Amino acid sequence: MxxxxxxxxxxxxxxxxxxxxxxxxxxxxxxxxxxxxxxxxxxxxxxxxLAAYQSAVFGDPDIARGLVNTFVIATGTTVLTLVVAVPAAFALARLRVRWVTPALLLFLAVQMIPAVNLALPMFVLFGRVGLVNTYAGLIVANCSLSIPLAITIMRPYFLSVPGEVLEAARVDGCTTFGAFVRVALPVSIPGLITMAVVSFLGAWGEFVFGLALATGDELQPVSVVIAKLTNAYGTRWNELMAVSAVVAVPVIVLFVLLQRYIVAGLTDGATKG
Amino acid sequence: MLFVAVTVVYPLIYSVLQAFQDVGLREVIRGGAEWVGFANFADQFGRAEFWQALWLSLVYTIGTVALTYVGGLALAMLFVHRFAGRNVMRALLMLAWILPTVVGANVWRWLLDGSYGLLNATLRGLGLIAGDVFWLGQPGPALVSVIVATAWSFAPFAMILLVAALQGVPATLYEAARIDGATTWQQFRHVTLPALRPVSITVMLLIFIFAFKTFDTIYLMTRGGPGGATLTLPLYAFQEAFEFRRYDTAAVATTVMLFVPLVLSVFYFRSLRNEEAA
Known part of the structure; x- marks a missing residue:
């Protein structure tokens, strides 16, 4: 005792x-x-x-715009990740697709690639197709990392749906897609939450793509705006900390509400072979 | 699959190809570049700055792995035991891991500030330093500082993996050791550590890969300074591309960066397989 x-x-x-x-x-x-x-x-x-919050967050158009940009990018990334990764994870778990193992290894390997390695060629390639300095470009860049992670998180949930249940749904007249929507999705809701939150948080705090791909001021995420203003803040640490706190708060709130999903997602996504 | 192929595999291949071309700003805008074989590699491998960046990367990475592992293991040894509020505290620690790096990096810069930072205020209060110490303004301390800040955010992640492993160590092993008269330290040395070996290797490899690719924490805290003292390979590559507009030599640096995690990934997957087999 x-x-x-x-x-x-x-x-x-x-x-x-x-x-x-x-x-x-x-x-x-x-x-x-x-x-x-x-x-x-x-x-x-x-x-x-709350003076520092007033002057640095709400009174500073650069920071306010950065927060809006970050929100747009993070939401877009989450939506696109869900749209692409959920069917992909289902296909990799349930349909007879070739190259499943190499695909899964590839997804795991993607998480080990330095973001700089992607950001530099993306800057050149996106420049050719007009994606530099657009929301779309930033969202696609973020998705390049979030989708493989999301599939890694999601696939085990679909694997745990018994094949007989899906079979039964098909016998009752469901198409494969119908079985996916009506049977597999509802039982995989914890997985969906995990991957949505992890994608959102990943994009929310993202820095390298924002720095490399948002060359103009208008679309820069708040993380990049802070970095740019670091010297401008000089010794106004209370303001810098206020901005940091505002960036941290959504993360803290999501974390408190969905703690078990996040921890499971972050540790499993990195270690499941 | 297609998405990953387009957004990850294609840029990577493209980047590796760039390493063999003569690519400056002009070529990026107009397209088309001359193939130059291994000339860029020869150029980089002949430059002291490149080797310096690679060396700093290794020092930073190994320092981070060591500190993260020791810290994570210490936390795990404490939080594996049952006591009131343990789960809440374990969750709270994870905050350090999920906080956006831009937040963590700026908070650390403030803590380490020479004149008004909390660290110096504490040290002055204890009588350990007299005036102002600018931790991020000197090469050695700056490198240590970014390592500490990185390890601070990584250690809770290591803790979670190690707690799970510690729970798997059979209690009978400790009992047997105690009957044989082993001290607490001997139990740790001869029971805990060997039992954790497979997971420890996994954790160290993962942290190595994470740390080796770290860009944001270092960039936000020091910009690679002072005087290039924290200019690790990812920052070096970024600087080559976005400050000097030398996309070809930046591609050489990123290609080298690709090899390190690639080699380690092979070890990692092998250790995962061993873990499953055991």
Missing amino acids: TRERTRLVIGVVVTAVYLLPVYWMLNTSLKEQAEVFARPPALVPVPPT
Whole structure:
């Protein structure tokens, strides 16, 4: 019993120290500019103020536009990933398709390729077909990584649908597509949620494609806008932290709500052979 | 399949082909480039900057793997035990892993700030440093800093995989060791570590691949500086392409980058298969 209590104390301390950077971000974002320069720094913002959020997030058209862009890109990526990956995963799980094993290996290998390796040739190739500096180009680039991951996550769910059930649906007059929509999809909802969230989060935080493929200001995701403004912020750390917090909040909310799906997706997607 | 072929395989092949061509800004705009065989490779392999970037990549990657593994294992050893709130804490730690890198990188820059950063304030309070230390402004400390920031986000991921493995170690092994009079350290050294070996190899390979391709954390924290001290291969390739408009030599760098994960992937798949067989 005492041992359990010791572990609890150590656990709390370790978790608190580990998440100190996250706390420090929120703490700083709620401070006045003058408080940022306090030595030693205040451990809690007194009084807390939303001034930095006002000036840096809502009062800054670049950041506001960046957030909108990020949202559009992440949503587009999620939708396109669902549209492509769900049928593909079903086909790879249930239909007799050749090259299943090599395809799965390829998808797993894609996750090991550095994003820079794709971003550089994409910049040249997309330039030829007019995709540089378009939402479509950024979404396609993000999908190049999210779709293989999504298929890897999704396929086991379709595999777990018993073949007899699908057979029965077909005997009852369903087409293959009908069996897919009416039988396989409903039982795979946890998988769908996982892959949608993982795709969204991946695109939400994405940086390299945005940096390479959004050459103009208008379409840059917020991650790139922050990087560009880093020098402009100088010592306005409270504003930089406010922007960072706004980028982090949707991730934190999704994570709290859908924690088990995300952890399962991120660990399985990377390790399932 | 088709989508992946178009968006991944084609750009990769195209990029490898570029490495054998003479491609500057003019060729990119107009199309058409001259084939130059291995000239770009010869050029790169003769340049000190290229070798420096490759060397920094290896130092950064190996440092990150070591720190992530040790940190992840320590966390796993703690959080494998049952106690109140354990699952909540385990989940909270995962936040570090899923937070967008742009957030993590900027927070770390702020923590490490020379004048007003929390780290220096703490160190000053403890009397360990007197004035300002600019961690990201000096070559050695900058490299260590980006390693720490990367390992901070990777370690919870390693923890999850290692906790699962620790749960699989039969309790009877520990009992037997205790009966034989093994100390806690000896149990760890002779029971835990050997039992974790297959998973440890998997985790280290994965982290190696993740770290080797890291671009955003480093770019956001140091831009490869100061003086190229954190200019790893991905940043080097990006700089060649987007600052110097030398697409051909950038392609050489990315082609080299492709080989490292390729070779490691083979090991990785083999270790997965062994794990399943065992």
